[in-house]
Amino acid sequence: MKVAGYQRKEGAGVVFLDRDGVINEDSPNYIRSVQAFRFIPGSAEAIGRLSLAGMDIMLVTNQSVIHRGLVTKEGLNLIFDHLRQGLVEFGGRVKAVFYCPHRPDENCSCRKPRPGLFFRAETEYGVDLAASIMVGDSAKDMEAARAAGVGILILVRTGNGRRDLPILMERGLGPDYVAENLAGAVDWILKDGRLPSE
Numbered sequence: 001m002k003v004a005g006y007q008r009k010e011g012a013g014v015v016f017l018d019r020d021g022v023i024n025e026d027s028p029n030y031i032r033s034v035q036a037f038r039f040i041p042g043s044a045e046a047i048g049r050l051s052l053a054g055m056d057i058m059l060v061t062n063q064s065v066i067h068r069g070l071v072t073k074e075g076l077n078l079i080f081d082h083l084r085q086g087l088v089e090f091g092g093r094v095k096a097v098f099y100c101p102h103r104p105d106e107n108c109s110c111r112k113p114r115p116g117l118f119f120r121a122e123t124e125y126g127v128d129l130a131a132s133i134m135v136g137d138s139a140k141d142m143e144a145a146r147a148a149g150v151g152i153l154i155l156v157r158t159g160n161g162r163r164d165l166p167i168l169m170e171r172g173l174g175p176d177y178v179a180e181n182l183a184g185a186v187d188w189i190l191k192d193g194r195l196p197s198e
């Protein structure tokens, strides 16, 4: 047991981020290569601000491109590596990446809106889901995080956000905050949102 000095509690809350439509521009043809990956303006810098504030960041992303046969696991990892490299100059760091490789018809437990990816973070890293924040651009993201018991849900208007906000509101599933983009979400987290455990 550590007694001297403050230590961030093991298993405390994290900031979960969806990838496509939140960090990078989404595409109807899927992101199949490093060349097709483009950061949404301000998103890499925003992740850097979260990291510099001491928050752990984890990605939770549906990547059916794997089981659709469009991208290999190695190819997908190259894209994640490219993403991580783009954060370095801003001090950004991704602690873990959880992705679902399945197609919708496979009915797995990890494809959002199901909560499986979040439960993996809980099991593998001891993440306190209730003390965590999810930032996503789709109804699927919000539903998955809610089903997992994530404490604060933030929808961004990039990606599918504009399309899905009315759907969520209609179902009475409005997020805790709606941001213009990831940079706006991070502004709110660092200023007003805070992790619920703090």
Ligand SMILES: [Zn+2]
Residues within 6 Å of the ligand: 100, 101, 102, 108, 109, 110, 111
């Ligand atoms: Zn899955």
